[in-house]
Amino acid sequence: MSNIAVIGTGYVGLVSGACLADFGNHVTCVDVDAGKIERLKRGEIPIFEPGLEDVVARTAAVGRLSFTLDLDSAVKANEVVFIAVGTPPAEDGSADLRHVEAAARAIGQAMNGYKVIVDKSTVPVGTGRRVAGWVAEEVSRRGAAHAFDVVSNPEFLREGSAVQDFTHPDRVVIGADRPQARDTMKEVYRALSLNETPYIETGLETAEMIKYASNAFLAVKITFINEVANLCEAVGANVQDVARAMGRDGRIGAKFLHPGPGYGGSCFPKDTQALARTGQERGECQTLLEATIKANERQKARMVDKIDTGLHGAAGKTIAVLGLSFKPNTDDMREAPSLAICEGLAARGATLRVWDPVALKEAAWRLKPLGSKVVFARDEYDAITGADALVILTEWNQFRTLDLGRVQQLLKSPYFFDLRNIYPRSVVEARGFTYFGVGQ
Ligand SMILES: NC(=O)c1ccc[n+]([C@@H]2O[C@H](COP(=O)([O-])OP(=O)(O)OC[C@H]3O[C@@H](n4cnc5c(N)ncnc54)[C@H](O)[C@@H]3O)[C@@H](O)[C@H]2O)c1
Numbered sequence: 001m002s003n004i005a006v007i008g009t010g011y012v013g014l015v016s017g018a019c020l021a022d023f024g025n026h027v028t029c030v031d032v033d034a035g036k037i038e039r040l041k042r043g044e045i046p047i048f049e050p051g052l053e054d055v056v057a058r059t060a061a062v063g064r065l066s067f068t069l070d071l072d073s074a075v076k077a078n079e080v081v082f083i084a085v086g087t088p089p090a091e092d093g094s095a096d097l098r099h100v101e102a103a104a105r106a107i108g109q110a111m112n113g114y115k116v117i118v119d120k121s122t123v124p125v126g127t128g129r130r131v132a133g134w135v136a137e138e139v140s141r142r143g144a145a146h147a148f149d150v151v152s153n154p155e156f157l158r159e160g161s162a163v164q165d166f167t168h169p170d171r172v173v174i175g176a177d178r179p180q181a182r183d184t185m186k187e188v189y190r191a192l193s194l195n196e197t198p199y200i201e202t203g204l205e206t207a208e209m210i211k212y213a214s215n216a217f218l219a220v221k222i223t224f225i226n227e228v229a230n231l232c233e234a235v236g237a238n239v240q241d242v243a244r245a246m247g248r249d250g251r252i253g254a255k256f257l258h259p260g261p262g263y264g265g266s267c268f269p270k271d272t273q274a275l276a277r278t279g280q281e282r283g284e285c286q287t288l289l290e291a292t293i294k295a296n297e298r299q300k301a302r303m304v305d306k307i308d309t310g311l312h313g314a315a316g317k318t319i320a321v322l323g324l325s326f327k328p329n330t331d332d333m334r335e336a337p338s339l340a341i342c343e344g345l346a347a348r349g350a351t352l353r354v355w356d357p358v359a360l361k362e363a364a365w366r367l368k369p370l371g372s373k374v375v376f377a378r379d380e381y382d383a384i385t386g387a388d389a390l391v392i393l394t395e396w397n398q399f400r401t402l403d404l405g406r407v408q409q410l411l412k413s414p415y416f417f418d419l420r421n422i423y424p425r426s427v428v429e430a431r432g433f434t435y436f437g438v439g440q
Pocket of ligand 1: 266
C-alpha cells in the first residue's frame with residue numbers, strides 16, 4: 001500500500017486516482033479547479049465515464065480517496081506524487097508544458113522529504129529530466145535538500161472504457177533511473193501484479209517515447225484504412241471486406257481498421273503533432289506521421305464534401321447530426337471530427353439539428369460560434385424531424401438500432417450518411433433511403 005497524491009483531477013487524474021485507491025492505496029486527488037473539487041467532494045463526477053462513479057464512491061466511502069485544492073499539504077503527506085495535468089498543444093504543435101512545470105515547481109516548493117514524482121501526463125521525450133530540474137530548482141531556492149526520483153508512467157486508458165483499461169491494462173510502463181523508485185512503483189501497482197499484467201521497466205526517455213510511438217502508430221493505422229476506404233470508393237471496392245480480410249492477418253490485426261470521418265479526441269491529434277515536432281527539432285523528420293496528420297485533416301474535409309455532393313448542395317438544407325463526442329461513451333469533444341464537419345457544413349449554408357446522448361452540454365459552448373446554424377435537439381428523433389438528411393457521426397450504441405421506419409417518416413428526404421459504417425447498406429437501402437457509407 002502506498003500513500004499517493006495525484007495532481008490534476010481530469011479524465012486521467014480522476015480515473016487513476018480512483019483506481020489506484022481501489023488497488024488498496026491511499027490517494028489524495030488535487031486540482032486547481034475549485035468547482036471541480038467541490039463537486040467531487042459532494043460525490044458528483046464532473047465527466048461522463050462509465051463505472052467511474054462507483055469506484056469513486058466506493059473508495060471515498062472507506063476513506064482511501066479524498067479531494068483537495070491544497071497541493072502543499074497533499075505533497076507533504078504523501079511519498080508518491082503523480083502529475084496528471086493537461087498537456088495541450090502549443091501554437092507550434094509542440095506539447096505545452098506550462099501545467100507540468102507549475103505542478104513540478106509546486107512539488108518542489110512543498111517537498112518535506114524523499115518523494116517519487118511520477119509523470120503520468122503525456123510529455124515529450126526529455127520532460128522527465130526537465131521536471132527533475134524544476135523540482136530541484138525550487139528545493140534549492142528554499143535552501144532545503146531533499147532527495148527525489150522522477151518516474152515516467154505513461155497512461156494508455158481510453159475514454160469511454162477508462163476504468164476497465166486502468167484496472168486491466170495491456171501493460172504498465174515504468175521509466176525510472178534508480179531501483180528505489182522502481183520498487184516504490186511496484187508497490188503502487190502491486191494489485192496488478194496479482195493478475196500478471198505485463199510490467200515493462202525502462203529508462204525515463206524510453207517510457208516517454210513508448211507513449212508517443214503507441215498513439216502515433218494507432219493514428220497512422222486509422223488514417224491508413226481511411227485512405228484505403230477513399231480509394232475503395234473510387235475503384236468500386238468495399239473497404240469493410242478489405243479490412244476484415246486484412247485484419248485476419250495476425251501481423252496486421254483487426255483493431256483500428258474501421259474507416260470513418262478521421263480521428264479526433266484529446267490525445268491523437270495533439271500527440272501526433274507533438275511527436276512530429278520532436279522529430280523536426282531533433283532533425284529526424286517523422287515523414288509518415290506528418291503525412292498522417294495532413295491526411296486526417298483532409299478526411300474531415302472529405303466528409304463535408306461527401307455530404308454536400310450527396311445532397312446536391314448542402315446550402316439551405318437542414319441536416320440532422322447524431323453524435324458529437326469524438327467517440328461513444330464519453331462527453332469529450334476535444335478535437336472531435338464533429339466540430340470540423342459541423343463547421344464545414346454550416347459554412348456551406350446548412351442548418352444543423354444536433355444530438356448526442358451525453359455531450360450536448362459540451363457542444364453548447366464548442367458549437368456556439370456557429371450561432372443559429374446549430375439547433376440542439378431533444379433526442380435523436382427530434383433531431384431528424386423535418387431534416388433533409390441524417391448524418392451519423394459517432395457510433396453510440398443507440399444509433400445502431402434506430403427505428404428506420406420512424407426515421408423515414410420524420411426525415412423530409414431519405415438521405416442517410418453513415419460515417420461510421422454501422423448499418424449494412426442493403427438494410428438501409430431496402431427501406432428506401434439513399435445510403436452513403438465510408439469506403440463502400
Ligand atoms: N484523456 C485521455 O484519454 C488520456 C489518455 C492517456 C493520457 N492522457 C494524458 O494525460 C494528461 C491529462 O489529460 P486529461 O485528459 O486528464 O486532461 P484534463 O484537462 O481532463 O485534466 C487536467 C486537470 O489538471 C488540472 N490542473 C492543471 N494544472 C494544474 C495544477 N498546476 N495543479 C493541479 N491541477 C492542475 C486541470 O484543472 C484539470 O482538471 C495529458 O497529458 C493527456 O495527454 C490523456
